[in-house]
Amino acid sequence: MEEEEEGGGEEQQQFSYRQRLKAAVHYTVGCLCEEVASDRGMPFSKPAIAAVSELTFRQCETFAKDLEMFARHAKRSTINTEDVKLLARRSNSLLKYITEKTEELAQFNTEQKAKKKQKLEEDNTRAVVPAEAAAARKDGP
Amino acid sequence: MEGTGGGFRKDLVSKLLQLHFTNSKTKVGGDALRLMAELLTIFVVEAAVRSVRQAQAEDLALVDVDQLEKVLPQLLLDF
Numbered sequence: 001m002e003e004e005e006e007g008g009g010e011e012q013q014q015f016s017y018r019q020r021l022k023a024a025v026h027y028t029v030g031c032l033c034e035e036v037a038s039d040r041g042m043p044f045s046k047p048a049i050a051a052v053s054e055l056t057f058r059q060c061e062t063f064a065k066d067l068e069m070f071a072r073h074a075k076r077s078t079i080n081t082e083d084v085k086l087l088a089r090r091s092n093s094l095l096k097y098i099t100e101k102t103e104e105l106a107q108f109n110t111e112q113k114a115k116k117k118q119k120l121e122e123d124n125t126r127a128v129v130p131a132e133a134a135a136a137r138k139d140g141p
Numbered sequence: 142m143e144g145t146g147g148g149f150r151k152d153l154v155s156k157l158l159q160l161h162f163t164n165s166k167t168k169v170g171g172d173a174l175r176l177m178a179e180l181l182t183i184f185v186v187e188a189a190v191r192s193v194r195q196a197q198a199e200d201l202a203l204v205d206v207d208q209l210e211k212v213l214p215q216l217l218l219d220f
Contacts, residue, residue, distance in 0.1 A: 018160070021153070021156055021157060021160065024153050025153070025157070028147060028148070028149055028150070028153070028185075029185050031147035032147045032148070032182065032185045032186055032189060033185070033189045034147075035147055036186060036189040036190055036193060037189075037193070037204075040190075040193045040197075042193045042196055042197065042202075042203070042204055043202075043203055043204065044189070044192075044203070044204045045203055045204065045205045045206070047205065047206050048192065048204050048205050048206050048208070048209055051206050051209050052185060052188050052189065052192075052209065055188065055209075055213070056181065056184060056185055056188075057157070059184060059220070060157045060158065060160075060161065060181070061160075061161045063158070063177070063180075063181075064157070064158040064159075064160070064161035064162055065161055065162075065163070067158065067169070067173075067177075068162050068163060068164065068167050071167065072164070072167075077164070077166045077167055077168060078167075078168045078169070078170050079158075079167065079168065079169045079170060079173050080170045080172070080173050081170070081172050081173050081176055083173065084173050084176040084177055084180065087180070088180060088220075090218065090219055090220060091219040091220070094183070094219065094220070097183070098176060098179070098180065101176060101179055102172070102176065105172045105175060105176070106172075109172070
């Protein structure tokens, strides 16, 4: 008897988790549609925004499954940027945009690594310098 | 990196994708996640902009579900 209740509870939890995700998507979609609407001076009806939201949520399922399959095909369990590029292959301009973003991200990552390395080297030199300065002061006037 | 003020947050995108993975070991890399957030934002903005253009072509003052329905086939083909 208790097991049945727990089973029902889990389903409820899963259902309300989905609902919360859908609500979060709806919020973001609403914001984006509002931006487009004010840019173009053309408002959206509430049902239209809800429809885009529903559409986006469902499209995520397709994206997720495709990405998972692409990674598995490459014998990986972690989805990477190559998989995302493959996902964007149907429209040339979309693929080009995503490829550019990938390169921007790669460049950003290398810059971050270089900065960290530089800072690490600076910290090491700073640690050495005070000892030398103290020695110099002792010898000085 | 984002042109628009709004846009999908990485943690939301991560949860949305995780919801539909068939294998529990499947994960999304950090850069891939950022790209997916970008892709989803583009998807929504495309849907919105194409619907607006449709409404303008039909000389309407408001975008309704009918306009979205008309642009939907091509949108899905492009994604």
